[in-house]
Amino acid sequence: MNRIFLIIVLAAVCFAGWKQLGFQPAAEIQSPMEALSTAMVESSAGAVELAIGLVGVMTLFLGLMKVAEAGGMLVILARLIRPLMVRIFPEVPADHPAMGAMILNLSANALGLGNAATPFGIRAMQELESLNRQPGTATNAMALFLAINTSSVTLLPTGVIALRAAAGSADPAIILPTTLLATIGSTSVAILAAKLYQRLSPMGEKHQTDAGPTDAGDKTGTAAPGETSTLEAAQGAYPIWVSIMALSALAALIPGAILFGKAISPWILPGLMAGFLIFGAVRRVPVYEVFVEGAKEGFQVALRIIPYLVAILVAVGMLRASGALDLLVGALGPVTGRFGLPAEALPMALMRPLSGSGAYGILASIINDPAIGPDSYTGVLVSTLQGSTETTFYVMAVYFGAVQVRRIRHAMAAALTADAAGVIFAILACWLFLT
DSSP states (O other): OHHHHHHHHHHHHHHHHHHHHTOOOOTTOOOHHHHHHHHHHHHHHHHHHHHHHHHHHHHHHHHHHHHHHHTTHHHHHHHHHHHHHHHHOTTSOTTSHHHHHHHHHHHHHHTTOHHHHHHHHHHHHHHHHTTOSSTTBOOHHHHHHHHHHTTOOOSOOHHHHHHHHHTTOSOGGGHHHHHHHHHHHHHHHHHHHHHHHHHHSOOOSOSOTTOOHHHHGGGSOOOOHHHHHHHHHTTOOOOHHHHHHHHHHHHHHHHHHHHHHHHHHHHHHHHHHHHHHHHHHHTTOOHHHHHHHHHHHHHHHHHHTHHHHHHHHHHHHHHHHHTHHHHHHHHHHHHHGGGTOOGGGHHHHHHTTTOHHHHHHHHHHHHTOTTTOTTSHHHHHHHHHHHHOOOHHHHHHHHHHHTTOOBOTTHHHHHHHHHHHHHHHHHHHHHHHHO
16 A cells, blocks of 8 residues: 555656646646645545544444344354355365354455454464465465455445445445345355366475374464354354255345335335344343444544545545546546446556555545535445455455465465456446446
8 A cells, every 4th residue: 555655646746747847827727736735635634524424424333233243143144154155165174163263254244344354364264274284375265265255245334334424325325235246246256266266276295294284273373252252153053944045035135126226225224223223132232332332433443544534535636636537537438438337436446455445545535526426326336346345465465474374376366356356246236226
């Protein structure tokens, strides 16, 4: 992100400076460098206003998610997808801790619980490393898990919904069906790509023939008490027919959303709030106290993102004021527009695998642009892109770094293939839902 931020700022300054050299002063017309200075100040102020407006909505959603998490929704999802996971990962024993950690990671991602997903993801990589007979080299299971992680099925992109609400969207939850369709498609492609690429990138000879599960397992360390209890609770599985029915119901939501989504979407947010609170009450969760505890986290998250929003919104504002962004839009728009990807959305599609905070800032910049807005096709598309793809290089660095894997084999290719599929399926979802 350091290089990206520097490149954007320097490109804006150089482009505006080049225009300044040929500028002819005229009354009531700002020079390119004056416009650049104005954009810097206005963008920084707008970023803070946006973050403050985000506080209330983020607080609401994280409070609700805390109630769902305390009620055991994470464990329920984990038990539902376990029968599918043991078939996708045949190299991992069904009762191994790695399986439970992977399932909990994917379940947390599905619910938009990024803070909970990362510890489980690291734990999963550590447990997978305990099965690795070639320390330092990514196994097939590691590469597949990483690819699925960058494109995992998302049921509730809560952060994006909150940002859309703060931007004045008339229907913040309209991205739920589009995100679901995009992530189902990208996850399917991730699995197929990883299975195909592993044949093209064999493990090779063993570096340590005496390195068995016990030797590598020393690296796994110990889990936190709360994490351990959750892992133990998720070890069981529902009968296969229950899982099949649940997955079938999930798949049925897509055509239902396309046919009736516009009529149902106004009910989604009130329904989520009522449903989560009823779920918590049935599970004997003190819903008010837990909601408030989660809301405190939401307040802190909203304030923590202010510096990131300021940095990226100022950089994007400078690029737009310099005229460089308009030049890029004019050059690429006629080409990408034919495939349903407006040039205004290109920076979002390119930034998402590189930087989560950068993509978040670009999303905020686009949906707060009066010429675009959060409820236009472009606004819904970039919102879907944010909710349906992951920061691939960050995830790869964190997860592989936790187990000191240096030879990643086909993991990056599979993850980037999933990212590209996510963009394609996001375009398809928005086209089906909005046209």
